[in-house]
Amino acid sequence: NAGVTQTPKFQVLKTGQSMTLQCAQDMNHEYMSWYRQDPGMGLRLIHYSVGAGITDQGEVPNGYNVSRSTTEDFPLRLLSAAPSQTSVYFCASSYIAGRGPDTQYFGPGTRLTVL
């Protein structure tokens, strides 16, 4: 099992550019999510999905889009990059236990810099 994979590992964008961060998991997890991590602010939820075709907003969704066409993949799109989106992005996946996510497995992260 590769677990949760993310590409790219590093990315530099100019303000206004768009790009897609890729996330894939091979554990057949229903739940997938995207977090951003900024110094002193912990991990903040951007978007999440409880299954293929179902997505919902997290705490900080503005400026980001997601889709979930398959169980395995959950790409995050930056529509028009801004310097405030400079951050480390983590994708995570898990089974669903009860009405929420179970143990989250994180990908290695993508370090994004927007100039």
Next chain:
Amino acid sequence: GENVEQHPSTLSVQEGDSAVIKCTYSDSASNYFPWYKQELGKRPQLIIDIRSNVGEKKDQRIAVTLNKTAKHFSLHITETQPEDSAVYFCAATGTASKLTFGTGTRLQVTL
């Protein structure tokens, strides 16, 4: 939505001493409380979790306690070692299917 507060933000202990990190949550319906450890430049990894039907859980030197009435839970690390130095995050799952994280505690274990 759920709000999770975590204290302290930094904690320095001597090797062999105990460390305690505390978190409070706002959503009384929260039922899952994991703790993650993140080493510098690495991804967060689960170290222990507890569900709302249990008051305490132990795994070797690590324990978590949960007080549902007061809506707080704590991480206890005994006999700390230098490799315990990292950032620790608590989290809670509220009524929506979301996991909300605390802001983290940087633990430094000194020799």
